[in-house]
Amino acid sequence: MKMLPHPLLTPILAAIWLLLNNSLAPGHIVLGLLLGWAIPLFTVHYWPEAVHIHKPLTLLRFMAVVLLDIVLANLVVARLILGRPQSLHPAFLKVPLELRSDLAIGLLANTICLTPGTVSARLSLDRRFLLVHALNAPDGGAVIATIKQRYEAPLKEVFEPC
Amino acid sequence: MLTLVIPIAFALLGAAVALSVWRLLRGPSAPDRILALDTLYVNTIALLVLLGIHLGSALYFEAALLIAMMGFVGTVALCKYLLRGDIIE
Amino acid sequence: MLEYLLSFLILAGALFTFIGSLGLARLRDFYTRLHGPTKATTLGVGCMLIASSVYFSNRGAGMSLHEVLVTLFLFITAPISAHLLAKAALHLKLESLAPPPDDDPANS
Numbered sequence: 001m002k003m004l005p006h007p008l009l010t011p012i013l014a015a016i017w018l019l020l021n022n023s024l025a026p027g028h029i030v031l032g033l034l035l036g037w038a039i040p041l042f043t044v045h046y047w048p049e050a051v052h053i054h055k056p057l058t059l060l061r062f063m064a065v066v067l068l069d070i071v072l073a074n075l076v077v078a079r080l081i082l083g084r085p086q087s088l089h090p091a092f093l094k095v096p097l098e099l100r101s102d103l104a105i106g107l108l109a110n111t112i113c114l115t116p117g118t119v120s121a122r123l124s125l126d127r128r129f130l131l132v133h134a135l136n137a138p139d140g141g142a143v144i145a146t147i148k149q150r151y152e153a154p155l156k157e158v159f160e161p162c
Numbered sequence: 163m164l165t166l167v168i169p170i171a172f173a174l175l176g177a178a179v180a181l182s183v184w185r186l187l188r189g190p191s192a193p194d195r196i197l198a199l200d201t202l203y204v205n206t207i208a209l210l211v212l213l214g215i216h217l218g219s220a221l222y223f224e225a226a227l228l229i230a231m232m233g234f235v236g237t238v239a240l241c242k243y244l245l246r247g248d249i250i251e
Numbered sequence: 252m253l254e255y256l257l258s259f260l261i262l263a264g265a266l267f268t269f270i271g272s273l274g275l276a277r278l279r280d281f282y283t284r285l286h287g288p289t290k291a292t293t294l295g296v297g298c299m300l301i302a303s304s305v306y307f308s309n310r311g312a313g314m315s316l317h318e319v320l321v322t323l324f325l326f327i328t329a330p331i332s333a334h335l336l337a338k339a340a341l342h343l344k345l346e347s348l349a350p351p352p353d354d355d356p357a358n359s
Contacts, residue, residue, distance in 0.1 A: 022317040074267060074294040081274035081287055090283050090347070113330030114293070119285050120330075121337035133337060135286045167258040171265035178265075178272035185275050185284075193340045194281055200332055201275050201288040207321065208268050208296045211303045212261065220307055220315065227321055234328040241335035245342050 006047065010036035055158050062154040069115040069150075077117055080136055091137045092121070095130045095144050098152060104159040105130075111151050118143065168216050175212065178205045196240045203233030253309060260302035267295030281340050282347050289333040297322050 010033070017032035018024060040047075053059060080088060099105050109120040109130065117135035124131070137143045182205055186198035207226045214222035274287020300318040307315035 016320065019317050019320045022315060070290075070294060074290055077274070077286055077290045078267065078270045081270055081277065081291070085277060085279050085283075088278075088283060090280070092347075109334060110327070110330040113289060113333050114326065117286060117290075119282075119289060119333050119337055121282075121334070122341055131341075133282045133285070135283055163254045163258045164261075167261050171261050174265040174269040178269045181269075181272040181276040191281060191340075191343070191345055193336050193343065193345065194284065196339075197281075197285060197288060197336055198275060200336075201272055201292060204288065204292045204296055204325070204329075205268060205272060207325075208264060208299045211296075211299045211318070211321075212265070215261070215303055215306050218310070223303075223317060223321075227324075230321055230324050230328070234324075234332060237332040238335060241332070241339045244339040245335075 006040045006044075008053075009040045012036070013039055053158055058154050059158045062151075062158065065150070065154075066111055066115065073115045073117065077135065080117065088136050089138045091134050091140050093118075093132045093134055093137065093140045093144055095132050095147055097128055097130055098148075099156055099160065100127070101159055104155050107159075108152055108155055111155075112147060115151070118147070168212065171212055172209075172216075175205060175209050179209070192244060193241075196237060196244075199240075200233065200237045203229055203236075253305070257302055257306055260298050260305070264295045264298030264300075264302060267291045267298065269295075271295060280347050281345050282337065285333055285337060285340075289329050293325055293329045296325055 013036035014029070014032035017035055018028055021028050097105065097108075099108060105123065105127065109123070112118050112120045112130075112132060117137075119133050120130055121133050122131040123129075132143075132147070134140070134143055179202065182198050182201045186195055186202065189195055207229055210222045210226045210229070214220060214226075268291070271287045271291030271293075274291065275284050278284045278287065300322045304315055304318040307318075
C-alpha cells in the first residue's frame with residue numbers, strides 16, 4: 001500500500017477544505033493536509049485508474065480556452081433564446097471519438113455541455129460515437145469539426161499521448 | 163448604485179423562479195418537470211446569494227452550498243429512475 | 252469603482268439566470284429547452300457568486316473565497332445533470348424538432 005496513492009488529490013482536497021472553512025489559519029492547513037492524505041488512502045479502491053497529466057501547460061491553455069468559450073457560448077445561447085424560436089435549427093450530431101480513456105471522454109462530454117449550444121446526449125456502447133444535440137446547427141459538419149479540433153485534440157494530447 | 167440594482171436583480175430572479183414553476187406545473191413530460199426542478203434549485207442558489215449580499219450576512223452561503231449538493235443528487239436520482247425504473251439496484 | 256463592478260456582476264448574473272429560465276419556458280421541445288438552464292443559468296449563478304465573493308472580501312474581514320466552491324461545484328455538476336436528462340429523454344423517446352438519431356441497440 002502506497003502512502004500517497006493519488007498525489008494530485010492531496011493538494012486539491014486540502015484546498016477544498018480551506019475554501020470550505022474560508023480561512024488560512026495554520027490549524028486548518030494541517031487538518032486539510034491530513035484529510036487530503038487520509039481520504040485518498042481510504043478510497044483508493046474506488047479510483048479505477050491513476051491520472052497522468054502529460055502536458056500541464058496544454059491543460060492550462062485548454063482550461064483558459066474553455067472558460068472564454070463558456071462566456072461566449074452564453075452570449076450566443078442568450079441571443080438564440082431571445083430570438084424567434086421558429087428560426088432555430090436543432091439537430092442531433094454523431095461525433096466520432098478518438099479518445100479512449102474514461103476520464104478524457106468524460107471531460108470532453110462535460111466541455112461539450114458547457115460550450116456553444118451543444119449538449120452531449122449519449123455515448124455509444126463501443127465508445128466510438130458521442131451523440132450531441134445542438135441548439136442551432138444549420139451546418140452539422142462544421143460543429144463536429146470545431147468540437148474535434150478545439151476540444152478533443154488538446155485533451156488527447158494531455159491524457160493520451162501516443 | 164447597489165441600492166438601485168439589487169431590487170432589479172430580485173425582480174429578475176423572481177420572474178425566473180415563476181417561469182420555472184410554470185414549466186414545472188405544465189410539463190408536458192417527466193424530463194421537462196425534472197429539468198424545471200433543477201432550474202428551480204439553481205435559481206434558488208442565486209436568490210440566496212443575492213439575499214446574502216442584500217443583508218450583508220455570510221450565513222446564507224452554507225444553505226446555498228447544501229441546495230447545490232442536494233439538488234444535484236435529486237436530479238441524478240430522478241433521471242436514474244426514468245432510465246431504469248429503479249433508483250437503488 | 253468597486254460598486255460599479257459589483258452592480259454589473261449582480262445585474263449580469265440576474266439577467267443570465269432570467270434568460271435561462273425564459274428559454275425553459277419559451278422554447279418548443281425538450282431538447283432545445285435543455286440548453287437554456289444548463290448554460291445561461293450556470294454562468295448567471297457564477298456571476299452572482301463572484302459578486303458575493305468581491306462584496307464580502309471588501310468588508311474588512313479578510314478574503315472570502317468559499318463562493319468559488321459553489322461555482323466550481325455547479326460547473327462540474329450542471330453538464331452531468333444535462334447529460335443524464337438528455338439520456339432519459341432519449342430513452343423515453345420524447346418527440347423532438349430535430350430528426351431523432353437512428354436507434355440501433357448498440358447505442359443505448
